[in-house]
Amino acid sequence: MVELRNITKDMMTVVEGSYAVAHATKVCKPNVISAYPITPQTHIVEELSQFIADGEIENCDYINVESEFSALSTLVGSSATGARTYSSTTSQGLALMHEVLFNASGMRLPIVVTVVNRALSAPINIWNDQQDSVSERDSGWIQLYAEDVQEAADMVAQAYKVGEDPDVMLPVMVCMDGFLLSHVYEPVVLLEEDLIDDYLLPFDPKYKLDPKDPKTFGAFAPPASYTEFRYAQEQAMSAALDKIEKAADDFYDVFGRYYGGLIDEYKTDDADIIIMAKGSIIGTIRDVIDNLRENGVKVGLLKVRALRPFPKDAIKEVVKDSSVVITLDKNISPGVNEGALCTETKACMYNSDINVPVIGYMIGLGGRDIPEDTIENIVDEAKEVINSGISTESQFTDLREDLI
Amino acid sequence: MTISAGGVCEPGTTKNNKTGGWRNYKPVFLYDKCIKCKLCELLCPDEAIDPREDGFFEYNYDYCKGCGVCANECPVSAIEMVLEEK
Numbered sequence: 139m140v141e142l143r144n145i146t147k148d149m150m151t152v153v154e155g156s157y158a159v160a161h162a163t164k165v166c167k168p169n170v171i172s173a174y175p176i177t178p179q180t181h182i183v184e185e186l187s188q189f190i191a192d193g194e195i196e197n198c199d200y201i202n203v204e205s206e207f208s209a210l211s212t213l214v215g216s217s218a219t220g221a222r223t224y225s226s227t228t229s230q231g232l233a234l235m236h237e238v239l240f241n242a243s244g245m246r247l248p249i250v251v252t253v254v255n256r257a258l259s260a261p262i263n264i265w266n267d268q269q270d271s272v273s274e275r276d277s278g279w280i281q282l283y284a285e286d287v288q289e290a291a292d293m294v295a296q297a298y299k300v301g302e303d304p305d306v307m308l309p310v311m312v313c314m315d316g317f318l319l320s321h322v323y324e325p326v327v328l329l330e331e332d333l334i335d336d337y338l339l340p341f342d343p344k345y346k347l348d349p350k351d352p353k354t355f356g357a358f359a360p361p362a363s364y365t366e367f368r369y370a371q372e373q374a375m376s377a378a379l380d381k382i383e384k385a386a387d388d389f390y391d392v393f394g395r396y397y398g399g400l401i402d403e404y405k406t407d408d409a410d411i412i413i414m415a416k417g418s419i420i421g422t423i424r425d426v427i428d429n430l431r432e433n434g435v436k437v438g439l440l441k442v443r444a445l446r447p448f449p450k451d452a453i454k455e456v457v458k459d460s461s462v463v464i465t466l467d468k469n470i471s472p473g474v475n476e477g478a479l480c481t482e483t484k485a486c487m488y489n490s491d492i493n494v495p496v497i498g499y500m501i502g503l504g505g506r507d508i509p510e511d512t513i514e515n516i517v518d519e520a521k522e523v524i525n526s527g528i529s530t531e532s533q534f535t536d537l538r539e540d541l542i
Numbered sequence: 543m544t545i546s547a548g549g550v551c552e553p554g555t556t557k558n559n560k561t562g563g564w565r566n567y568k569p570v571f572l573y574d575k576c577i578k579c580k581l582c583e584l585l586c587p588d589e590a591i592d593p594r595e596d597g598f599f600e601y602n603y604d605y606c607k608g609c610g611v612c613a614n615e616c617p618v619s620a621i622e623m624v625l626e627e628k
Binding site: 244345353357363366 | 546
């Protein structure tokens, strides 16, 4: 459950989502920022470059580059020297980083990147879905998804806490929905500068790229040792499961705000129907659940905060006593006709004694609005599944037949 | 040998990996032609050519990958590439 301790109106400021994220990044004291502007991420890096120009971030270089490929490459080198590093991107920009994503995770560099989720071309579309980051889920990066502006900002600090942990040492994507969070103005508590040192330790990795103590980084690994590097990455991801929970708990202790660890739950205790999703759609789902609960429908929410590492055990624990699980995905793997949550939730229950039907919906693609009615209709379909079994396992939502 | 996270290596550790086994052709000095010009030693990409006290050179076959740069560049054709049967 979301917990907010002692927060009063006086502590809050109404700012744009991008500003809140940029401010939180500033408070985390990065040493190198490198980014390339792209809608809808641009405001974050604009705000950060303004902070730098105003001398508000000490001991930090903002390195201008000509592409996202260069932005992340710059951070790979910087992070190896022991610098705390940050970038932000979206969609085509993240796709252009693809090759370097694997270098960052393979070299075990805890870079933090805010991904402002946007659809991928073609057809060109600048609006929100989560295809960009979901498509990178095998890149070895931890992926966290924020529900609202406050969480997207606070998650930056949590990302450094998890990624820089010596047992983890992995880069982290903090994902927030484009426009729906990046461009919305909400009352938030700007991440508290006076508390950050109680939460984040200085970044001090075991190995640093330093000409005075030369070492080779990202060395060659032949067939005789490559497997073991991949194994070590998987071990680090496993270790991150507990660290993500702990980072959220510690954040609550210091700042008094909690949004869940790997997952969060809302009214799941007696729920027959569980709706699973990630990102800003969670807010709409909470309202739908409140409405339906008034009519006696036993429906609950399983909010997924971490897609990587995928919290299999936490998910199974929540859904095991339910009658049906609905997955809402702002992404699709064409050829499977499923979004990531649908495929992976089904997969984690197979080979277990949990036998709960899962139905998947691709929703909100390319920024299509998701009204409450749409989710209520999906819940109606889930009730049918309880009564008479699955008729359609996974499908597009609100498909416009008039255009096909 | 154990691996470090991210494959960070101390300097000089490539010596642990003897790469001579990659070779198909083995360079052999023809000392009666050699003029001790040192070009082979300078150009060897693997530093697999060591100077001898008498001014000539010799191969360290633990690391020579048989690339043939030395034989190609030798101004007096004093290096022969011999097919190595294994």
